[in-house]
Amino acid sequence: MQNxxxxxxxxxxxxxxxxxxxxDLRDRLATQFRGEVLYGxxxxxxxxxxxxxxxxxxxxxxxxxxxxxxxxxxxEEQIPVTHLGSGSNTxxxxxxxxxxxxVPPATLSQCRLVDQGDDWGDLEVESAVKIxxxxxxxxxxxLSGLEPLVGIPGTIGGALFMNAGAHGVEMKDLVRSLTVLExxxxxxxxxxxxxEFEYRKLKIPRTSFILSGIFRLKKGNREEISARMxxxxxxxxxxxxxxxxxxxxVFKNPLPAKKGEKIPSxxxxxxxxxxxxxxxxxxxxxxKHANFIINENKAIARDVLVLINLARDKVKEMTGILxxxxxxxxxxx
Ligand SMILES: Cc1cc2nc3c(=O)[nH]c(=O)nc-3n(C[C@H](O)[C@H](O)[C@H](O)COP(=O)(O)OP(=O)(O)OC[C@H]3O[C@@H](n4cnc5c(N)ncnc54)[C@H](O)[C@@H]3O)c2cc1C
Numbered sequence: 001m002q003n004x005x006x007x008x009x010x011x012x013x014x015x016x017x018x019x020x021x022x023x024d025l026r027d028r029l030a031t032q033f034r035g036e037v038l039y040g041x042x043x044x045x046x047x048x049x050x051x052x053x054x055x056x057x058x059x060x061x062x063x064x065x066x067x068x069x070x071x072x073x074x075x076e077e078q079i080p081v082t083h084l085g086s087g088s089n090t091x092x093x094x095x096x097x098x099x100x101x102x103v104p105p106a107t108l109s110q111c112r113l114v115d116q117g118d119d120w121g122d123l124e125v126e127s128a129v130k131i132x133x134x135x136x137x138x139x140x141x142x143l144s145g146l147e148p149l150v151g152i153p154g155t156i157g158g159a160l161f162m163n164a165g166a167h168g169v170e171m172k173d174l175v176r177s178l179t180v181l182e183x184x185x186x187x188x189x190x191x192x193x194x195x196e197f198e199y200r201k202l203k204i205p206r207t208s209f210i211l212s213g214i215f216r217l218k219k220g221n222r223e224e225i226s227a228r229m230x231x232x233x234x235x236x237x238x239x240x241x242x243x244x245x246x247x248x249x250v251f252k253n254p255l256p257a258k259k260g261e262k263i264p265s266x267x268x269x270x271x272x273x274x275x276x277x278x279x280x281x282x283x284x285x286x287x288k289h290a291n292f293i294i295n296e297n298k299a300i301a302r303d304v305l306v307l308i309n310l311a312r313d314k315v316k317e318m319t320g321i322l323x324x325x326x327x328x329x330x331x332x333x
Pocket of ligand 1: 082090104127156160165240247249
């Protein structure tokens, strides 16, 4: 979808690397924004892969009003804004990010039961809440549905944007509505019927900042919910290389052309291409799970990108299947 930020981004791309934060912009941030402003902030400190060059301006708003100030300021000054949660699905290139990067304010960290019926409850979760905390909060209310997502790193904002999922359950199956911050600082609510989800993607303008989501969950037995959470958590520890920085599944699993058709997962395809354990610089295709790339020794984004391209090209050559990245790759080379 074309919007004001796409235009701005195009103009900025044309002057690649030439952007300087003006004194005027620094003044405006100093006087109008109450949160923390970090200039030239290395993105390896804010992404689970621990790679990525500097963001020109990294902003931590204190509350919703502060976040609105940023959205308005970016519009007025024609500066691209990148939204970020925990950076657990984001790979930032070594040249870093031009413009502003903004994370949700810590005040957006509530989970509350907002409605309930005989056998269901609606849990509202704000965007800064970690996914696993939301699952625990649902369990505290004896609400079931979110358990398969326990252990997925990241925020609820990122999970909604990514339509995160596991074990056959995705955000789209549980969400009833979203609240988002739009252009001009307007807060709007979007009902389920207005939300278009795809595999690992919610189709909303890149400029919409997700503030919260309401999940419709089933009432259940707390002990049974706990047991399921434990099972899913154990599965992650067994299957995923969690001892090294990584970004989760690098590629989406290919979708079958026909319902019921069985096709190999991205991990299987990469494994069959003989790429497990292949290393470039400080990055390696995991021995434990071939759809994971681990940062085992001070990798840079380029190392990871070379492995991504290698896996994509080799699998295409051997099977004809073109793997599509699940990880969001952003920034300049
Ligand atoms: C070990 C590991 C295991 C994982 N397992 C799974 C899994 O089983 N299933 C799965 O789906 N994913 C998995 N992931 C990927 C990742 O954890 C999820 O996609 C998660 O939801 C990302 O949340 P985040 O806050 O880190 O998002 P980020 O990486 O910060 O952002 C992801 C995208 O969302 C956008 N975004 C973030 N917050 C907002 C907001 N408030 N408003 C608007 N846009 C926003 C960003 O611009 C970006 O495009 C895994 C990752 C790791 C490292």
